Amino acid sequence: MAWWEDTIREIAEYRIYSSTDAVLRALELFPQVFKRAYNLRESLETLAELVNKLVEVRPTSVMLNNMMRRLLRAVEKHIKAGRSASEIADALELEIKSLRRELESAVNIAATLGARRVRNGDTLMTCSYSKTIMALFHRLREEGKRVRVYVTESRPGSEGVEMAREISSMGFEVELIVDSAVRFFMKDVDLVVVGAEAIAANGAVVNKVGTSMIALAAHEARVRTFVIATTHKFSHETIFGELVRLPIIRGVKLLPGLEREADLSAESPLFDVTPPEYIDAIITERGVVAPEAVILLVRELYGWPPETMDVISAAHRLLEVVESGAAS
Amino acid sequence: MEPPAEVVKIAEYIREMKIRGAGRIARAAAHALKLAAIAYKGHDLGEYLEYMERVAQLLKSTRPTAVSLPNAVNYVMMRVKSARTLRDAIATAVRAADEFTSLSLKAVETIGRIGAGLLEDGDVVLTHCNSSAALSVIKTAFKEGKKLRVYATETRPRFQGLISYRELTQAGIPTTLIPDSAVRFFMKEVDKVIVGADAVAANGAVVNKVGTSMIALAAHEARVRFYVAAETYKFSPATVLGELVTIEERDPKEVVPPNVLASSPRLRVRNPAFDVTPPEYIDAIITERGVIPPKAAILVLKEEYGRMLEEELMRITLDIEDSIYPAQLP
Numbered sequence: 077m078a079w080w081e082d083t084i085r086e087i088a089e090y091r092i093y094s095s096t097d098a099v100l101r102a103l104e105l106f107p108q109v110f111k112r113a114y115n116l117r118e119s120l121e122t123l124a125e126l127v128n129k130l131v132e133v134r135p136t137s138v139m140l141n142n143m144m145r146r147l148l149r150a151v152e153k154h155i156k157a158g159r160s161a162s163e164i165a166d167a168l169e170l171e172i173k174s175l176r177r178e179l180e181s182a183v184n185i186a187a188t189l190g191a192r193r194v195r196n197g198d199t200l201m202t203c204s205y206s207k208t209i210m211a212l213f214h215r216l217r218e219e220g221k222r223v224r225v226y227v228t229e230s231r232p233g234s235e236g237v238e239m240a241r242e243i244s245s246m247g248f249e250v251e252l253i254v255d256s257a258v259r260f261f262m263k264d265v266d267l268v269v270v271g272a273e274a275i276a277a278n279g280a281v282v283n284k285v286g287t288s289m290i291a292l293a294a295h296e297a298r299v300r301t302f303v304i305a306t307t308h309k310f311s312h313e314t315i316f317g318e319l320v321r322l323p324i325i326r327g328v329k330l331l332p333g334l335e336r337e338a339d340l341s342a343e344s345p346l347f348d349v350t351p352p353e354y355i356d357a358i359i360t361e362r363g364v365v366a367p368e369a370v371i372l373l374v375r376e377l378y379g380w381p382p383e384t385m386d387v388i389s390a391a392h393r394l395l396e397v398v399e400s401g402a403a404s
Numbered sequence: 405m406e407p408p409a410e411v412v413k414i415a416e417y418i419r420e421m422k423i424r425g426a427g428r429i430a431r432a433a434a435h436a437l438k439l440a441a442i443a444y445k446g447h448d449l450g451e452y453l454e455y456m457e458r459v460a461q462l463l464k465s466t467r468p469t470a471v472s473l474p475n476a477v478n479y480v481m482m483r484v485k486s487a488r489t490l491r492d493a494i495a496t497a498v499r500a501a502d503e504f505t506s507l508s509l510k511a512v513e514t515i516g517r518i519g520a521g522l523l524e525d526g527d528v529v530l531t532h533c534n535s536s537a538a539l540s541v542i543k544t545a546f547k548e549g550k551k552l553r554v555y556a557t558e559t560r561p562r563f564q565g566l567i568s569y570r571e572l573t574q575a576g577i578p579t580t581l582i583p584d585s586a587v588r589f590f591m592k593e594v595d596k597v598i599v600g601a602d603a604v605a606a607n608g609a610v611v612n613k614v615g616t617s618m619i620a621l622a623a624h625e626a627r628v629r630f631y632v633a634a635e636t637y638k639f640s641p642a643t644v645l646g647e648l649v650t651i652e653e654r655d656p657k658e659v660v661p662p663n664v665l666a667s668s669p670r671l672r673v674r675n676p677a678f679d680v681t682p683p684e685y686i687d688a689i690i691t692e693r694g695v696i697p698p699k700a701a702i703l704v705l706k707e708e709y710g711r712m713l714e715e716e717l718m719r720i721t722l723d724i725e726d727s728i729y730p731a732q733l734p
Binding site for chain 2: 226228229230231232237240241244245247248249250251252253254255256257258259260261284285286288289292293296331333334337340341342343344345348
């Protein structure tokens, strides 16, 4: 399936820095599937393949999983209503538009709540590249709060450099540091703010590797650590005992400066897990809560226990839905 | 007389980190003093001593943090200053420099032998940056037949971890390079951490490559033992007298390419070369004189620099007494 390869590769190789952006790019492939196929059956086969592929390349992205689940549910509804492939494509486009709006507003609400915890003159520390953290700084600028921020370069990948540049171009005073200098500067920091790739049932936060080091150093220095993340990042599966899988990159692909050392035996996780003890609060679009209490928000939103269908089998099941529809 | 070109070149190499590592720069400085002594063309002891002092200052000024540098220079200069004739003073410089170099090299070997006892068969060891003393411990234990596996951090911004990686791999030790940010992720797998030191302060705090204190913290959290391998000439006598170790901050261009800085005028880069690990996170310091708890650093300092410290304390005492009882006697 050549047409989606480029996008898949961008997602797989983490060239889209923000996890939210990566999710939106992935979802935009869904209506394409229905537009390009000759008939509904073929499009559902392709869809199952696409879902497989996305889960394979981005296993940690809980948000991707949650959003795919919503699209698949919509597809099922439309099939049962007897819609054609092209009608489903249009419906999905609308659905994605509303998801995008929902995510954007959620990110902005969380950022607004987060900004309330930042005082004028504070020194912050953050890492990696996060759309939510960028939204926080936009909000701070709107409120006229002057802050200084340390940003780690965030290897592997070094996407922290890009975020540092963007925040500095918004007019904030930004100090870029290497990942190992976090503890050196921690004494100077008032508040750590980071985004999240996923939030587990116990309140542990999966985020760019290095986050747990920052949280640990903050904890040691009695500096508060806030995670800003919308509830879309909550991993429903972890309620039922699943672990969030952390991919390990081998070799020097994401280690700028070492590209020429091709024979090197190098290993790096892309994410690490910060235990809830080191997180003072998770700031969501539904309010500021202790990490262990995010699960309560989830209950309010989705009921209890939340439904956790596996997206891969859900995608395959759609074919059965079509067949049973055809039989009846 | 100006310092000879060769000596100036060594000073430049130390400053630019072409010669790097606390042990190596100490030996290079001793060697530079030897070269300077041999190159002296004058005929006056007083003039020679002034000239040597200038060379000493030049060498000491290259890197502010490494205590090994002034300790090496002082080791030679203290002996030179006690010479009575010019001939003797030149010969003393040569002898003292050679003596320091061989002591230093032997210390690394002895530390290797002593430290190897702390590693056990099957251990997973993590090391940071590139320390000859720390690697000597790992390599000696491996040669003794202990099966080891090593994680070497890449050590941004200058990738000294790569040198450790190569050295260990060449010795046949399975080694994996990891980014500095992944230390806590891998810490659960690690049995022992061994790092070197650029300076050991009077209270047992260790100044070493930036990131060391993060690693020590993560090791402490995971109850992983944390060892520092340090020759006694890395202990800082100045800290006994209340001085702080200066932490050198280096060029931003080590962290990001100049074009990034040029295109983001408001972006600043902070690039401290070292950090301070508090003694609470250090299980032991391995010196060539034995394994000591970090808080017993004063033991080593008294032993190695006792006379110098006494003299300094005496000078301070006299100064204070002079200011309290000013000129009572005619």
